[in-house]
Amino acid sequence: SQSPDWLTTVHGTTELIKNQVPEGSKIFALPHDSIYYFLSERDSGTQQLHFFDHVRISPEQENAIIAELEKNKVNYVILSNRAFKNSEGLGIFGQTYCPALFNYIDKNFQIVRAFGEGRNVAGWVDNHETLVVKRKKPLD
Numbered sequence: 001s002q003s004p005d006w007l008t009t010v011h012g013t014t015e016l017i018k019n020q021v022p023e024g025s026k027i028f029a030l031p032h033d034s035i036y037y038f039l040s041e042r043d044s045g046t047q048q049l050h051f052f053d054h055v056r057i058s059p060e061q062e063n064a065i066i067a068e069l070e071k072n073k074v075n076y077v078i079l080s081n082r083a084f085k086n087s088e089g090l091g092i093f094g095q096t097y098c099p100a101l102f103n104y105i106d107k108n109f110q111i112v113r114a115f116g117e118g119r120n121v122a123g124w125v126d127n128h129e130t131l132v133v134k135r136k137k138p139l140d
Helices: 004-020 035-040 059-071 099-108
Strands: 028-030 076-080 109-115 130-135
Antiparallel strands (some): 109 130
8 A cells, every 4th residue: 555656665675785786794774674674585794773862872881882793894885864854853864863883884884775756855755765875895
């Protein structure tokens, strides 16, 4: 019952991950996009699965998450537009929550592909968009 745009975004994102990320490798999807772990058959590179302003992730937790991403050799990250558009008052990734994690991703990853229509209102069932980024120097 989802819109064709939603299906196209989710399908495209999932297929890119399934085709680019080797089986057994881990990915990272945020701010709250666990569906991509299930659909791509890839596990999360961190135990923390929920990233929004109201979660109140401490700087120490951010450092632990970054260490997990390094330890688990995460080379691909999926960012949905809900991380950046402050939908539903959830905050803005890098500004109102997780600045160290944002800087880590910004410094170490580059854009591979964007999926979605670029609408103003971010949502999960409406106007869902993703940005897939790949580590500049993959961890083996």
